[in-house]
Structures are given as C-alpha cells and as structure tokens.
C-alpha cells in the first residue's frame with residue numbers, strides 16, 4: 001500500500017473526487033518501465049503513464065537537453081515573425097518524418113489543443129477556398145478527441161458530452177468501423193457542407209479498437225472522393241506506438257492533417273501539434289492577408305521543442321519503432337492467454353504496443369465497476385493497467401522486454417483471480 005496524501009486540494013481529471021479525495025495513489029519516482037509509490041514499492045508501468053512514455057522514464061538525455069535549452073533561452077513566443085532555433089528544428093524534423101510531402105507543422109501544448117487547431121483550420125480552409133458553408137465535422141461513435149471545445153463536441157463517448165450545455169452543433173458521429181455509414185452521412189448532409197472527418201487510426205480511450213481490415217483505406221478514399229479533409233488523430237498512435245512515426249503510415253495513408261501529442265516528447269514536457277498537408281496550408285502560406293488567427297502562448301516553446309528533439313533522437317538511435325513491431329506479437333500473445341480466464345470476455349489488440357482485455361459480460365452485468373476493481377487488484381500484484389469502459393487497457397513503454405510483458409499478463413491473471 002502506498003502512503004498517499006490525504007485531503008487533497010488537487011482536482012483530478014475525470015475523477016469522482018468524493019472518493020478520490022481520501023484515497024489517492026501517489027507516484028513519486030520512475031525509471032525505465034518502473035514507477036515507484038511513496039513507500040518505495042515498484043510497479044511495472046503497463047500503460048506508459050497515459051499512453052505516452054514511449055522511451056520510458058528517467059532519460060537523463062532529455063532532461064539535459066531541456067536544461068541546456070533553459071540556460072540558453074527558456075522560453076519566447078513564436079507569434080508573428082518571432083521564432084527560435086529548437087522550434088524551427090523540430091518543425092523541420094517532423095515535416096521530414098511526416099508521410100505528406102512538404103507538410104507544415106503547427107505546434108500546441110497537447111492533444112486537445114491540436115484537435116481544436118485542426119478543426120478550426122479545416123473550417124477556415126474552406127472559407128478561404130470560397131466555401132464557408134463547409135463547417136460540419138464528422139467523427140466516429142466511441143471516439144475520443146480530448147476535452148477542449150471542439151474535442152468535446154466531436155467526441156463519440158456520450159458521457160463526456162452530457163451536462164455541458166450547447167456544444168458545437170455542426171458535428172455528428174458515424175458508426176465506428178463502418179465506412180458505408182460515413183458515405184451515408186455525407187449523402188444525407190451534402191458533401192458541400194462537410195469540412196472534415198476525424199478518426200483515430202486505432203481507437204484508444206473509447207475501448208481500444210484496432211480498425212477492421214480495409215476500413216481506414218476506405219474512409220480515406222470516401223473523403224478524397226468528396227474533397228472532405230481527412231484528419232487522423234494520432235495522439236496515441238504516433239511516435240512508435242504502432243511502429244511508425246505518425247501511426248497512419250502502417251495503412252499507407254496520407255491524411256490532410258495529422259494531430260499528434262503524447263509520444264512526441266514521451267511526456268517529459270507537454271507538447272502537441274498538427275501536421276498539415278501542403279495543399280491545406282496553401283491558401284494561408286501563398287496569399288497575403290489571410291492569417292490563421294489561432295494559437296496559444298506556449299506554441300513553439302523552445303525548451304519543450306528541445307525535449308521533443310532529444311526524445312526523437314532516442315527513438316531513432318535505439319530503433320524503437322522497429323522494436324514496437326517486434327514486440328507486437330509477444331504482447332498480443334501474452335494478452336491472448338488471458339482469454340482463458342473466466343473473468344475475461346474478449347481480448348483486443350495486435351496493432352503495435354496496444355491491447356485491451358474486456359471483462360466477461362456476466363461480470364460486467366453484475367458490477368459495471370468491475371474494470372476499476374480489477375485495475376486495483378492488478379496494481380496490488382505490481383502492474384499498472386487502465387480501466388477503459390468494459391476493458392483494461394495495456395500500452396507499455398516501447399523499451400519493455402518480453403519477460404516484462406509476461407509479468408503484465410501474469411499480474412492481470414492474478415488480479416482477475418482476486419476479483420471473484
């Protein structure tokens with residue numbers, strides 16, 4: 001048990017504070033794939049924190065790159081003609097790594113801000129192209145696109161939308177793995193009213209659903225046929241999580257925009273951004289008098305950019321993208337063993353270092369809180385997993401070993417045993 005602080009003033013995101021205020025789990029140290037509570041007990045970080053610690057914890061190289069940058073120039077804004085060397089270097093590097101030739105990079109401080117940026121840019125792109133009525137944004141049932149204004153409006157998890165009053169009205173959801181449902185929605189609305197379609201390559205927070213074979217290629221084609229901007233939300237899938245830089249390369253896609261965050265710094269400092277295909281940037285970059293009036297104070301923050309560059313160096317030097325490919329099968333096999341456990345209904349994954357174990361229907365019917373109870377039981381066996389709807393999600397750092405993957409499935413088995 002951890003010696004957790006009591007009576008916190010810290011309001012935890014998404015938490016039922018009436019419960020959490022007196023019962024927190026305090027992480028005070030981390031190294032590699034391990035995190036430590038305040039009593040010094042270690043746990044295997046089976047979720048890479050919140051899907052992001054791709055290079056693992058405690059990398060002094062990133063710490064030193066950030067510290068060196070802070071000594072030189074800790075921060076300065078990049079509005080108008082201001083810039084700084086790390087922000088420039090990061091944008092160049094990301095543009096070169098991106099699957100779209102000549103892509104531009106808009107930097108933000110996280111995933112939700114990147115979604116708002118991409119959605120506003122999609123609408124303004126159409127306004128610049130003389131079609132200001134193209135404002136509608138399509139997305140998928142069960143999708144998670146963060147909790148900023150646009151992300152809340154286009155998200156597909158209903159509980160995240162209720163009680164907030166009027167959200168952005170020109171937004172609707174299509175069935176989550178059915179390309180025909182996208183085509184029908186476009187036909188119903190009229191393509192000339194639709195600005196963009198947003199989709200996560202592998203659906204994450206909505207329960208961890210890899211795409212059905214051919215689905216992503218089909219929706220990209222439907223978008224192209226109707227000139228609807230296809231935005232891949234790769235906030236989880238990028239920077240090696242599914243074995244490639246921006247997630248989408250695996251399916252041979254070249255979206256109009258890609259949102260990213262998390263793994264771009266492995267979480268050492270907060271950063272997100274949008275990769276923008278040249279043709280979408282064109283009206284803004286080649287025609288005077290058309291600024292994109294959008295941005296935030298810390299866009300292009302040099303210390304954060306220096307941390308991202310150091311993180312990308314590690315991903316490259318240690319060949320962690322091919323490593324994720326190598327570990328994909330061992331992780332999936334280890335989780336599939338759990339399908340034999342009576343508490344398990346379904347095992348999903350097999351795409352990168354992402355997996356989910358959904359609990360058995362009878363268990364969920366008797367107690368919808370079973371995934372949270374299971375997570376706590378598994379934590380007692382020394383492994384962190386994450387309850388997601390009916391399932392437990394696993395997304396370890398890319399530096400994990402095969403024997404550590406086995407530790408995850410063993411602790412999950414033991415924790416599920418303890419549920420009964």
Ligand code: PLP
Nearest residue numbers: 110111112144145146204233235
């Ligand atoms: N998009 C996706 C697919 C995500 O998984 C998340 C966060 O988990 C976000 C957007 C929002 O990112 P952030 O929490 O950095 O705002």
